[in-house]
Amino acid sequence: MPEVKMTVNGKPASGQIEGRTLLVDFLRENLGLTGTHVGCDTSQCGACVVHVEGRAVKACTMFAAEAEGMEVKTIEAMAEPDGTLHPIQAAFQDHHGLQCGFCTPGMVMSAAALLKDNPTPTEAEVRDYLEGNLCRCTGYHNIVKAILAASGQDVSKIAAE
Structure with missing residues (x-):
């Protein structure tokens, strides 16, 4: 081999x-x-x-x-060696962007790629970028909110779902 x-x-x-x-x-x-x-x-x-x-x-x-x-x-490799979460991971936690967690690693990695290429995406751009990532638990709303928050945007006006 x-x-x-x-x-x-x-x-x-x-x-x-x-x-x-x-x-x-x-x-x-x-x-x-x-x-x-x-x-x-x-x-x-x-x-x-x-x-x-x-x-x-x-x-x-x-x-x-x-x-x-x-x-x-x-x-x-996303979190720091001391266990400190990457800002995207922290945003997923803070904004309830995960439930069972199965899709979360792929969502976080996709979000990191998106934010690298587009540091301040719109909600529509986030939803479009995540088209190839499926989540059967959350309905995407909080995932999108978490990614927008990780980009530094104000998500306080976005209602929790």
């Missing part, structure tokens, strides 16, 4: 893989980074979103070998 090498969350990572090994499986099974979730295996739900070379990617749509030599960032 070939070996794949990449940088994951700022650290060198490698492992023996079959050619058909998906990035999400490599992260979870080879590296033990289980924060990246497998939801649908069809790229519909977005629970597996990670950043590859700074871009949001559904890790169930990419072979691990395609990430050879690349920088991969998972949800595990």
Whole structure:
């Protein structure tokens, strides 16, 4: 079996893989980074979103070998080493943008990519960007509110739902 090498969350990572090994499986099974979730295996739900070379990617749509030599960032790298939440994670907590939490890692990673490209999105832009992320619990309202809050926008006039 070939070996794949990449940088994951700022650290060198490698492992023996079959050619058909998906990035999400490599992260979870080879590296033990289980924060990246497998939801649908069809790229519909977005629970597996990670950043590859700074871009949001559904890790169930990419072979691990395609990430050879690349920088991969998972949800595990969002918080500070001392456990302090990233502002997006804190906003999800503060604005009740999660319930069961299954979609949350993918939502947070997608939100980080959005805010990197568009630091002050409108509500419509957030909703449009999250089109590829499914949540079966929250109805999205509080997720959108959390992302707007993480961008530094005033969300005090947005009613809680």
